[in-house]
Amino acid sequence: MPKLVKDETIVEDSWTLVDADADYPADAISAGDQLILPLALWQPQREVLLGKANVSVWLGSKQAPALLFGNALDDDSESVEFDINQLPLIAIDFPVFSDGRGYSYARQLRERYAFKGELRAIGDVLRDQMYFYKRCGFNSFAVRSDRDAEVAVAGLRDFSLSYQAARDEATAVIKSRHA
Amino acid sequence: MYRYDATDKQILSERVTQFRDQTKRFLAGELSDNEFLPLRLQNGLYIQRLAPMLRVAVPYGLYNSTQMRQLAHIARHYDKGYAHVSTRQNFQFNWPHLEDVPDILADLAQVDMHAIQTSGNCVRNITTDQYAGVAADEIEDPRPWCELLRQWSTFHPEFALLPRKFKIAVCATRDDRAAFQFHDIGVELKHDSSGQTQFDIYAGGGLGRTPVIAQLIRADLPWQHLLTYIEAILRVYNMHGNRENKFKARIKILVRALGVEAFREKVEKEWDYLRGGENTLDSAAVDYVKRHFVAPDYEQLDDSSANRELASQRMESPEFGRWLDKNIHAHRQPGYAVVNLALKPTGISPGDISDSQMDQVADLADEYSFGEMRNTHNQNIVFADVKKSDLYALWQALTGLRLATPNLGYLSDPICCPGGDYCALANAKSIPIAEAIQRKFDDIDYLYDLGPIDLNISGCMNACGHHHVGQIGILGVDKKGQEFYQVSLGGNMGREAAIAKILGPSFAQDEIPAVIEKILDTFVELREAEEHFLDTYKRVGIDPFKERVYAKAG
Numbered sequence: 213m214p215k216l217v218k219d220e221t222i223v224e225d226s227w228t229l230v231d232a233d234a235d236y237p238a239d240a241i242s243a244g245d246q247l248i249l250p251l252a253l254w255q256p257q258r259e260v261l262l263g264k265a266n267v268s269v270w271l272g273s274k275q276a277p278a279l280l281f282g283n284a285l286d287d288d289s290e291s292v293e294f295d296i297n298q299l300p301l302i303a304i305d306f307p308v309f310s311d312g313r314g315y316s317y318a319r320q321l322r323e324r325y326a327f328k329g330e331l332r333a334i335g336d337v338l339r340d341q342m343y344f345y346k347r348c349g350f351n352s353f354a355v356r357s358d359r360d361a362e363v364a365v366a367g368l369r370d371f372s373l374s375y376q377a378a379r380d381e382a383t384a385v386i387k388s389r390h391a
Numbered sequence: 392m393y394r395y396d397a398t399d400k401q402i403l404s405e406r407v408t409q410f411r412d413q414t415k416r417f418l419a420g421e422l423s424d425n426e427f428l429p430l431r432l433q434n435g436l437y438i439q440r441l442a443p444m445l446r447v448a449v450p451y452g453l454y455n456s457t458q459m460r461q462l463a464h465i466a467r468h469y470d471k472g473y474a475h476v477s478t479r480q481n482f483q484f485n486w487p488h489l490e491d492v493p494d495i496l497a498d499l500a501q502v503d504m505h506a507i508q509t510s511g512n513c514v515r516n517i518t519t520d521q522y523a524g525v526a527a528d529e530i531e532d533p534r535p536w537c538e539l540l541r542q543w544s545t546f547h548p549e550f551a552l553l554p555r556k557f558k559i560a561v562c563a564t565r566d567d568r569a570a571f572q573f574h575d576i577g578v579e580l581k582h583d584s585s586g587q588t589q590f591d592i593y594a595g596g597g598l599g600r601t602p603v604i605a606q607l608i609r610a611d612l613p614w615q616h617l618l619t620y621i622e623a624i625l626r627v628y629n630m631h632g633n634r635e636n637k638f639k640a641r642i643k644i645l646v647r648a649l650g651v652e653a654f655r656e657k658v659e660k661e662w663d664y665l666r667g668g669e670n671t672l673d674s675a676a677v678d679y680v681k682r683h684f685v686a687p688d689y690e691q692l693d694d695s696s697a698n699r700e701l702a703s704q705r706m707e708s709p710e711f712g713r714w715l716d717k718n719i720h721a722h723r724q725p726g727y728a729v730v731n732l733a734l735k736p737t738g739i740s741p742g743d744i745s746d747s748q749m750d751q752v753a754d755l756a757d758e759y760s761f762g763e764m765r766n767t768h769n770q771n772i773v774f775a776d777v778k779k780s781d782l783y784a785l786w787q788a789l790t791g792l793r794l795a796t797p798n799l800g801y802l803s804d805p806i807c808c809p810g811g812d813y814c815a816l817a818n819a820k821s822i823p824i825a826e827a828i829q830r831k832f833d834d835i836d837y838l839y840d841l842g843p844i845d846l847n848i849s850g851c852m853n854a855c856g857h858h859h860v861g862q863i864g865i866l867g868v869d870k871k872g873q874e875f876y877q878v879s880l881g882g883n884m885g886r887e888a889a890i891a892k893i894l895g896p897s898f899a900q901d902e903i904p905a906v907i908e909k910i911l912d913t914f915v916e917l918r919e920a921e922e923h924f925l926d927t928y929k930r931v932g933i934d935p936f937k938e939r940v941y942a943k944a945g
């Protein structure tokens with residue numbers, strides 16, 4: 213099984229990432245599978261899939277979290293209401309590490325939508341962005357497979373203090389230094 | 392000025408360690424060029440035409456003599472003995488070696504300096520008025536707010552990899568000296584009727600390929616919300632900005648594409664969630680920073696007796712008088728003045744300063760201006776707090792250093808980017824253009840007759856030389872592999888912000904001085920009384936200039 217950094221340690225990854233263009237009907241999912249479906253596959257079957265502990269979803273870099281609640285893939289109206297915490301995991305793809313959209317998506321998921329489950333960075337996930345991922349609310353990291361996960365873990369600790377608040381436990385230095 | 396505490400120092404030293412490790416991994420082949428690129432850029436390191444260029448951050452342009460001496464040391468030991476003041480109030484070094492950069496950063500960290508976020512697709516150095524804290528027309532000192540923005544934006548995790556660079560300026564005066572309307576975000580400080588600080592927030596301004604004046608997004612924002620509101624703007628930009636085409640990636644294009652109403656709506660919606668959150672400021676946080684910006688220990692001086700003394704010194708030395716008239720700005724404390732050190736003597740690249748000049752400027756700052764200096768976006772240096780009774784002695788010292796050319800704001804004091812002599816992105820050289828113009832128009836009395844004229848020169852569309860807002864702007868263009876220059880007129884970087892209009896087809900390098908001469912002749916003929924260039928231009932339009940410049944010979 214591929215390696216995964218989760219909550220600052222290296223673990224085996226039990227989830228299978230389903231490609232963006234794969235065809236994978238809901239009734240083909242067996243109880244033994246643990247699947248991360250692309251949004252395009254997940255959203256139309258949302259009714260049946262929600263609540264299954266072995267099915268989750270991933271967002272592409274052009275797919276803002278609001279689309280989870282839309283009626284169609286190009287609809288970010290948030291018109292469908294459901295409890296996002298029925299999802300065990302949400303993954304956000306970084307097609308290239310320099311595409312920073314996923315940072316905002318992560319903060320939205322954690323803050324606006326109060327998502328508490330596993331939030332995973334996938335794609336071009338590298339050591340030198342780990343600290344930023346973590347601060348935006350990611351707690352698991354599928355480090356690019358040709359890179360050493362051990363090295364990447366060290367990236368989570370590049371800084372011990374942060375000036376501003378984001379979505380981790382760190383207190384903002386701007387606010388705390390005189391408290 | 393802001394003094395680093397143990398926390399700031401710790402963050403900075405962790406940064407030095409981090410970049411040392413990144414450089415080591417790059418040199419060992421563990422990081423690809425592409426992976427290293429944004430890391431080095433966010434440490435101000437460009438790979439230039441001839442060598443790397445390192446841009447050192449000078450937050451809102453302010454620094455002290457200890458820092459200046461360390462910069463001189465860096466110029467001496469790692470570079471060729473000089474540094475360059477950039478149009479974003481920073482310092483640049485043109486000749487460092489990549490392997491040395493971690494050591495340079497360690498040297499900088501000793502004096503609480505760094506190169507963090509001076510380049511790359513992130514929030515850049517926050518800029519403001521070079522006369523902040525001493526200007527007579529100031530509503531409130533903008534620097535504490537700039538410092539809060541600096542801290543907030545430093546390693547902001549959400550905005551580490553934006554679609555493109557992002558520049559924020561703060562203006563707190565009636566006369567705008569921060570060009571805030573030409574920034575991705577322009578913050579204008581105001582007071583409400585009860586004297587509480589509030590901000591008007593503008594977005595979508597900028598120069599570059601498509602110059603745009605920023606639009607008002609939110610008026611009267613209470614100060615507590617400064618950071619969260621800007622965070623909302625940046626989030627909208629980060630999520631929706633164009634990432635496919637780097638020429639369409641700045642926020643100005645997004646604001647235009649969505650329309651300001653729709654853009655504002657998205658921002659406000661995002662702010663609904665951020666408002667009141669952890670980054671909301673309280674008075675304790677603001678007061679902590681404000682304590683660093685209290686006025687220095689001014690002496691109680693009699694302004695009129697100081698002025699009398701200056702008047703008699705002026706009689707003795709007309710040259711001193713000219714310098715007083717041109718390079719001095721009014722100070723709000725009686726008996727004090729603001730002094731501009733002119734970094735544009737003919738024959739020196741605009742904004743360049745040698746290591747020995749830097750050392751001596753540091754000494755002079757200690758002696759005459761409480762040990763502090765500011766870089767200006769016009770690429771000069773300011774001593775903000777000089778006693779009028781010291782002006783004569785300071786002038787003599789600066790004259791000896793060739794830093795007293797009395798030409799501030801005149802044609803021979805251009806803004807000029809490094810251009811093709813250094814910059815890998817350039818279409819054309821810019822420094823020789825500045826020099827050719829300075830040489831042709833070397834009669835200072837003629838320049839005074841012309842009145843103040845902003846001449847701004849950029850070597851390419853990136854507009855580091857702010858050519859779009861020059862009253863006369865010159866832009867290097869590439870014409871079938873040849874260096875050509877496009878001339879524009881009528882830009883204004885002040886309160887009445889305006890983008891210059893292109894005069895017509897471009898010119899070869901050696902034609903430029905004659906073209907400028909024709910423009911100036913036209914101005915002199917059409918000018919009414921003591922009218923300034925810009926006012927004449929506004930009155931008569933571009934056509935008379937065009938006709939004269941492009942008239943067929945004979």
Ligand code: SF4
Pocket residue numbers: 808809810811814815816817818849850851852853854855856
């Ligand atoms: S304007 Fe162009 S040539 Fe000049 S410094 Fe900027 S990028 Fe380089």
